Amino acid sequence: MITQPLPSSDSAAPASADVGALPTTPAFSPLYQQIKVLMLQSLQSGEWKPSAAIPSEIELAARYRVSQGTVRKAIDELAADNLLVRRQGKGTFVATHAEQHVQYRFLRLFPDSGDSNSEGPAQRQIIDCKRARASADIARALGLRQGDPVLQVRRVLSFAKVPTILEDLWLPGTPFKGLTAERLRDYDGPMYALFETEFGVRMVRAEEKIRAILPDAEQCDLLHIAAHTPLLSVERTAYTYNDIPMEMRRGLYLTDTHYYRNELN
Amino acid sequence: MITQPLPSSDSAAPASADVGALPTTPAFSPLYQQIKVLMLQSLQSGEWKPSAAIPSEIELAARYRVSQGTVRKAIDELAADNLLVRRQGKGTFVATHAEQHVQYRFLRLFPDSGDSNSEGPAQRQIIDCKRARASADIARALGLRQGDPVLQVRRVLSFAKVPTILEDLWLPGTPFKGLTAERLRDYDGPMYALFETEFGVRMVRAEEKIRAILPDAEQCDLLHIAAHTPLLSVERTAYTYNDIPMEMRRGLYLTDTHYYRNELN
DNA sequence: CAGTGGTCTAGACCACACT
């Protein structure tokens, strides 16, 4: 059993012994939250790898010296955050961007008619992949210093052979050392799946800022569109564990036969 | 205690008696799901009104003849869906679009710099509010028949006196009978809050389809923008309880100093 | 069959808000 900020020092009924209580932030943290943190460390450290099964609830309960119900609540929250996937009768697994029923988990562009499958998978075309130095904007977004090495990728995604998305993306140079256009080209699957298997970087969460813009001449050319065709500008920052930014991406989406879908709750 | 599709007929340890089992869909539904349905009915029927407290967990447990833990799980899910709000020490309350810390729960447009509060609340200007007949599109979106009476509203939202959003919205005529431009003008608060208090319609969930478009002359005029200014087209369908569509809305967002924000998980 | 996650219970105690 763990006990960092406050009570629960022994078994069953913990006694509170607040001697010389700190005046600032009682910082009470329930047991299951502390366990959640420990489990996050196991995920982050690579002890539990993507798509692999984690120990059973009973094992985890023994390991952390808590009841099964408590680890259960920790797992529930991690599953709600899409970090784990529960499968009744089989076990609990580390979520992955590959071999997931929903490929392209973060792509919200859908065709006007038919589902995403009707037009088959996207065709990817790597335009460019080069080393560069972080601009002020990129550095800020990735938590780097200006001038730090970054990788810059440009690609076009087509649906049913129609160029639909033009993407520029920037990756911090250090974690992604060794990424080349060839490896991107050869890999068959979502880019984030490649990041997991080849570089051990798992994208967990992302934020997008969306605008309507008019493309410049070069962008028109790459997407085979006329000037004055309005496009969706989708600026994404993707994060790994602990909210560390690991990718900055700017996509231009052609929305004449597709739309960006969002659900509000 | 409830028992619709399968077991749990008595107390504590329910016995399973599958005699002449149906070949299709065992349709097992856990107790807490059944209770969730019952609670949804209480919400839908108006027994529990927006911003009011619902009975305590202990009361509900007695009412439904289950343990507190079971109603707890039902409440947890309803709270996760933003239908209820839990407040420790005070009770559980029916969620509302009014007096919520986050006004404009469904509006995802934010200023480039500063938070939403820095520019103060939006100025609303009702351009039009009239009776009409549902077009084929509107009828389909609202689950009506073509030609059914609808209310059509057009308004402009401005931030810091700059017109930023032009919205057209369609409401089914029957539930919203009596809605006029005056009432919209006079009401001080989110439109969805007015819908709750005046018409008993609670918007629970919405879907948006987003595109980049070029406005026509009239739209340019209303937003005080030049031709060829690209805009975000945000098409929203909003739903009440039980996924019943209750509003169709199309907004044009000026995104030169604002952006549409989305979070991906 | 054994092992996994999923449901349900009953009871104890803690944290918080109000009075």
Added chain:
DNA sequence: GTGTGGTCTAGACCACTGC
């Protein structure tokens, strides 16, 4: 203090998967 939601436990049993 009383009442509310929040945490934690221990144990029983159910549903699903795969050997």
